[in-house]
Amino acid sequence: MNIQFSLGKNIPYTAIEISDEITAEELAERYREETPWPVVAAIINHEVKPLITPIHKNDTVQLLDIRNKQAYLIFQNSLILLFICSVRQILGNVHVEVMTSLNDGLFLQVMRHGEDGEFQVVDMSEDDVARTYFYMKKMVQEDHPIEAKMFRRKEAMEILKETGLTEKYRSLQRVKVDETVRIYTLEGYSDFFYNYMVPSTGYVSKFELMKYREGLLLRHPSAQNPGVIPDYVDEYRVYNALKEERQWNHLLGVQYQADINDRIESGAYRTLIKLSEALHDKKIVEIADRISKEEKKVVLILGPSSSGKTTFAHRLIIQLMVNGMKPLYIGTDDYFVEREDTPLDADGQKNYENIDALDLPLFNRQMKDLLEGREVDMPVFNFKTGHKEFGKRKTRLARNGVIVIEGIHAFNHLLTRQLPEESKFRIYISPLTQINLDSHNRIPTTDTRVIRRIVRDNRNRAHTAAMTLHLWPKVREGENKNIFPLSNEADVFFNTVHVYEMTVLKKYAVPLLKEVRQEEEEYAEAQRLLRLFRYVDSLDDESIIAGDSILREFIGGSIYTD
Template sequence: MNYKTIKEYVDQNYENPNNYFGAIIDNTVYSLNHSFYPNKKIELLKANTKDGFNILYRTMILTIQLALNRIYPNKLVSVEHFIGRGLYLEFSRGVQVNRKFIDRLDEEIRKIIFEDIKIIRKKVSLQEALRIFKEHGYKEKTDLLETLDREDVDIYFADKIPFTFHGYLAPSTSYITDFKLQIYHPGIVVLFKIDEDKDLFFEEEINLSKSFSKSKKWTNLLDIGYVHNVNEIIKDNQERLLIEVSEAYFENEISKLCDEIVEDDDINFILLAGPSSSGKTTTANRIKVQLTVRGKKPFLISTDDYFTSLSERVLLEDGKPDFESVNAIDIKRFNEDMISLLDGKAITLPKYNFEMGKSETTNTKIYLDRNHPVLIEGTHALNPELTKLISEKNKYKIYISSLTQLNLDMHNRISTTDVRLLRRLIRDARYRNFSALNTLEHWESVLEGERKYIFTYQDSADFQLDSSLIYEINALKKYAKELLLEIGKENAVYKEAKRLLKFLDYFIELEDEKYIPINSVLREFIG
């Protein structure tokens, strides 16, 4: 049987066809409206897959904007970030977020879902796209497009309203099924039903939410909340001030936490943790410098240096070594060293050789006293198992992550996970003997490890530190693009490489790196 599109194939062969949002063919993600040839192997995407969920949440954003138009004409929904298993949104000034508004918005969304409004994708010239978006008052979209060197643009139309999205959408609004809206001032959180056995429940992450808010307040103050702002600065050769301001903001945050540390005489263990590629190593050294200025002389321990040898690593169910859990660390040796420090003894630090896959002995000795606190940095540094012998009053816990507040436009957020992935791709290739293919193949297990072993401890931190730099994606682009282009279509991760390459197209490359300071977090990745 011949089918014109993937949608037609799904409609005729599957019960509940609206449970499928797209498909993977030849390691490439396609929308349901893509032409389909039956001789091709096809993997359909449900909402509980990464690519399927991305299509679902983009379609939801479009649906919310359509609903908002019916309540507040000419007002926009702004996509901010994911938090507590939900998507946090804010609205244009003048939209009153209260229970009455939430109920009305929910009602309009459900009407639009029932109306099954078709979502049509068209390719138009850049000039035509600019005309269309100017007519509809989408300033952020036109500002971004005007900084890009491209001939055409893909536009989605729904109910005669134009949209742009970085990625595919469902064919119509009826693909939205179970959802929940919850007030989270000054905006709302949208919760999605993607697993039948999981309730629509919002898990508030207080520290993370405050960190996002603090970073956004700063970017809004400087009027650099969108990619086009950064692109324009680079086009005008004004990047020096942007870099200096961005670096100064991060240094100021480090200064704040160091002030807190020296004001408390009980603190002699400083714990710095966060997910992969957050800039922990560089930040630990900058904290060390700031504390030295304040009269402390901290010793630095990296939990990475306590990794077990690859030959001794616990194997997972798939037979691969465990790189992500706390069990990848030699906990016994780490705790023995902590006991020695607490007993007033000096210890000799190990050093992990990533190329050889084993720990090596060094000549570095450290000890603990009032003027020599110990700074422990690593992915699992906040895990109580690592420092269970140390009293809580003697610890100061820092959680670091890259929480970029840049958006492509009002409807297209930049994933903080993507920024960390770009950092890791470059670092692994330059310093850890890992190809881009290896990194992408391993990335999902990294994220799973973070969900299990790292994110759960972020709200226990005394200080949440955002290591994102406003200009960094522009600086990372040339390095990441070169690595991603090496990945062939025959590889399963090709779809991810292709997605990242399309994402990087929105950024003007920062060619001259001379203004990036030697102690920048970015230097940890680009050198």
């Protein structure tokens, strides 16, 4: 029979003939020598499917490695399952919490029930970690099958309850339709993941396991380079933000998305929203107080797309004013070079995200003049003509002034190389953590950001979800180059996430995601996000969300951006 076949993204489809009763795994094996990295999933008729999926006549099939977002998550979930089974072999009936992504991998905690009945973190010895690692490697070498079996939702709930995964039982309880649920089993251990798995343990051969602070790091190759585990860099500031978020969630009385769902159902969500917003206020006040105390003159704000930088900057400015300071907000967009001088990317297109797209000599000279008390004629960039205009913004910095700079190159030393290092205070902001669906199914922070952007782009620019999803890989590419490598230079991290925000975003995002047509390239990713939202209840009442909330930047009603 004939099918349309592609070895990967951006590789043209060609017609090939295959035998009947072949799976995507068998097809990938046939072309193994022609694929640069191990294949872990496939797009079949525009939907991501596990490799065990049979292929039929006239199907379109594209092979996926972990450079694809969904394939990356499939690899990651399979690695989590392998770890859970292995650590239970070494330590017995323990509970595993997948906390967040960290240090090019996952931060995990292994727990047991304490005398009070609550889970207590197990301080694994180096020997226990090594034994778990080698057991994982043994299972990889033996290539154990990961079995997938479909159950009616209520049957699956009972299996999870018997396994002790009560939070997953509660999560499935919220699904409105009595759909079938896929339960995965490895070496007698059964679990639920809302994403797919690889067919067997041999697919997840490359990983590291190490002790890290109050838990473990399970590190693996990145989507940027599937063949190599990145060099270890201690992202201790991200860890501290995670620890703070856990403390906040404990104060809020929530641990999983099911807890948020319960608050919505009971009508107790108002206090949750108020507390979440108040915790943001508290943190911003602390940052402003530190800037004042240390007498910093230049505040640099960096963060990836859809972090809420604009709202954060305005709220910080207000707190700095409360402290008697006079902030001067400067956006770097007014310092673009003349359009004809804009550097080009590899495709010959103007690259506005390149640091050289900014007039660095002018920016440095004017910032230095401001710090030294001189008046400057700050430019206003005319995006219609592509040129800077002067004479409209002459200003000088007050004696107790502070310059607040926000932009994708805020931490790049070339941007502020003429300014004294001791005058600078760097703030990195992002949705650094997100409340998880359950102990093993996390909501990636990149999902939070792309959902925020889908909602905002539709509201502000009339973009469809497909348009935003299409542009997202290019956005991520710029972040990986200009933003993430510099995050550890921050003096402080600010986590812009709200534990309740997915419940608010749902009613905006779901209709937009459903509009993505099956023939569109972005359909597979839209379907994955829709699967995630099945476990999130919708909160329709926004009356309690303040006008200065970071979330308002995306859903509308912001006193700063609307």
